Amino acid sequence: MQTLLTLLFKLTAALPLPLLHRIAKFWGGLAFHLRKEDYARVYAHMAQAGLNPDDAAVKQVFQETAKGALELAVAFFRRPEEIETLFTEIRGWEHVQTALNQGNGLLFITPHLGSYDLAGRYISQQLPFPLTAMYKPPKIKMFDAVMQAGRVRGKGKTAPTNIQGVKQIIKALRSGEATIILPDHVPSPEEGGDGVWADFFGKPAYTMTLAGKLAQVKNVTALFFCGERLPKGKGFVLHIEPLQGGLNGDKEHDARLINQNVENWIRRFPFQYLFMYNRYKHPRGGARAEG
Numbered sequence: 396m397q398t399l400l401t402l403l404f405k406l407t408a409a410l411p412l413p414l415l416h417r418i419a420k421f422w423g424g425l426a427f428h429l430r431k432e433d434y435a436r437v438y439a440h441m442a443q444a445g446l447n448p449d450d451a452a453v454k455q456v457f458q459e460t461a462k463g464a465l466e467l468a469v470a471f472f473r474r475p476e477e478i479e480t481l482f483t484e485i486r487g488w489e490h491v492q493t494a495l496n497q498g499n500g501l502l503f504i505t506p507h508l509g510s511y512d513l514a515g516r517y518i519s520q521q522l523p524f525p526l527t528a529m530y531k532p533p534k535i536k537m538f539d540a541v542m543q544a545g546r547v548r549g550k551g552k553t554a555p556t557n558i559q560g561v562k563q564i565i566k567a568l569r570s571g572e573a574t575i576i577l578p579d580h581v582p583s584p585e586e587g588g589d590g591v592w593a594d595f596f597g598k599p600a601y602t603m604t605l606a607g608k609l610a611q612v613k614n615v616t617a618l619f620f621c622g623e624r625l626p627k628g629k630g631f632v633l634h635i636e637p638l639q640g641g642l643n644g645d646k647e648h649d650a651r652l653i654n655q656n657v658e659n660w661i662r663r664f665p666f667q668y669l670f671m672y673n674r675y676k677h678p679r680g681g682a683r684a685e686g
Contacts, residue, residue: 413628423461487635500568507669514622584680607649
């Protein structure tokens with residue numbers, strides 16, 4: 396079964412990007428009509444973000460989400476050199492180059508926005524050292540094996556979302572290497588994830604403290620990035636910018652600041668955010684939000 400799944404991923408990865416996106420647009424449109432619970436969540440989250448959603452907007456989010464799902468096959472099984480050609484414009488690479496010139500470790504931060512797996516693969520290909528991404532394995536082991544095979548190649552490494560994984564990425568940063576973290580991933584206290592309640596579009600969301608902590612490791616440069624998906628399968632634009640605002644070591648303050656940065660990026664590319672993700676869930680073992 397794993398062999399069959401790998402073959403399916405490889406066949407999907409071989410499709411031209413415009414065709415892949417047309418297929419995703421169809422399946423996303425179908426899911427929009429069938430998945431009522433997801434529709435309600437996307438609508439509610441967009442409304443909370445002040446985006447005044449209507450059916451057309453919610454449908455577009457479904458379609459962009461489907462594109463992101465099929466793009467995983469491309470990120471996992473196309474050669475890195477081929478993935479590079481999908482990026483038509485790079486904005487902000489000078490921030491990376493400055494950090495490289497200074498010998499700093501690089502903390503790349505990206506929300507569930509745009510094509511973050513493809514963008515991460517592009518970044519990894521440009522760096523002179525490995526890039527380690529935090530990774531929560533799927534519950535189905537067969538999928539995990541396929542995804543690990545796709546992620547751990549070239550300069551790509553993975554670290555589990557637990558204490559050992561945190562130690563691994565801190566070690567990489569202190570060695571002057573790079574790591575990627577998704578700051579809007581809800582941490583699991585049961586797995587050692589530390590979080591605080593911080594406003595996200597005006598509503599308390601259980602927010603990881605790890606991104607803020609890593610950004611303050613000595614000799615580390617923290618950069619936000621987004622792989623913006625262009626229409627009609629025309630490729631991607633990679634945006635890289637420094638974290639905005641000053642972190643001070645206070646967990647609540649830093650979590651709010653990270654969330655504010657995430658909000659700003661979502662406002663720029665609202666339809667490409669994973670609004671289907673249950674960002675406001677209460678994880679087991681986590682403290683209750685005050686009020």
